[in-house]
Amino acid sequence: MNTPKTAARRRAITVRGLAVLIGATALTGCVQIETPDKPIEINLNINIRQEVVYRLDGDAKKLIEQNSEIF
Amino acid sequence: MTGNDMMRFKMWKPTGLALAAIAATAAVALAVPSAMAQRDPAYAAARAAGQIGEQPDGYLGFASTPTPAIRALVQDLNIKRKAAYTERAQATGSTVEQFAFTSGCNLIANTKPGEKYQAPDGRWLTRDGSPPVRNASCP
Numbered sequence: 001m002n003t004p005k006t007a008a009r010r011r012a013i014t015v016r017g018l019a020v021l022i023g024a025t026a027l028t029g030c031v032q033i034e035t036p037d038k039p040i041e042i043n044l045n046i047n048i049r050q051e052v053v054y055r056l057d058g059d060a061k062k063l064i065e066q067n068s069e070i071f
Numbered sequence: 072m073t074g075n076d077m078m079r080f081k082m083w084k085p086t087g088l089a090l091a092a093i094a095a096t097a098a099v100a101l102a103v104p105s106a107m108a109q110r111d112p113a114y115a116a117a118r119a120a121g122q123i124g125e126q127p128d129g130y131l132g133f134a135s136t137p138t139p140a141i142r143a144l145v146q147d148l149n150i151k152r153k154a155a156y157t158e159r160a161q162a163t164g165s166t167v168e169q170f171a172f173t174s175g176c177n178l179i180a181n182t183k184p185g186e187k188y189q190a191p192d193g194r195w196l197t198r199d200g201s202p203p204v205r206n207a208s209c210p
Contacts, residue, residue, distance in 0.1 A: 056173040057177070060173040
């Protein structure tokens with residue numbers, strides 16, 4: 001009578017332990033996502049700007065060449 | 072086609088050709104001097120003397136306190152530059168600032184030794200034999 005009760009209690013403890021572990025993992029996951037949020041945003045801005053500059057470079061060179069009196 | 076229309080057609084054809092010829096001549100006459108045009112001597116002198124220089128934003132700036140004549144000269148050139156940047160920005164689907172900045176990257180790269188340019192931190196530097204200090208976004 002006593003043995004099955006202990007087994008059930010043990011199982012309950014294991015389940016609770018697992019839930020705590022999963023919860024802790026989920027928490028660390030959340031923190032990890034939030035921390036690099038700012039640097040990623042800055043990097044994207046630089047990339048977009050550089051991409052635009054590279055796209056316009058040929059046109060800018062042509063403009064300078066064709067209007068040498070103002071440059 | 073009525074006689075009247077015929078007459079109009081006959082009269083129009085040579086006129087059209089003549090107009091095309093005039094337009095072509097005008098286009099050549101306009102294109103050649105603009106491509107060959109040189110800097111105004113006062114501008115060239117102020118540049119060579121290091122009184123004015125290229126800024127990272129694509130416009131001219133004062134490396135030292137300018138005389139009223141130099142200030143007026145730079146303002147005039149910067150207005151013309153802005154008009155040119157605006158036209159090209161519209162044609163390339165970019166903003167005036169983006170096109171001006173890209174031009175600034177090139178204009179600083181094109182400076183000759185002895186000429187002044189502004190570094191991204193705002194300091195006015197004199198170009199020497201080494202590559203100029205430019206914004207990290209420059210190609």
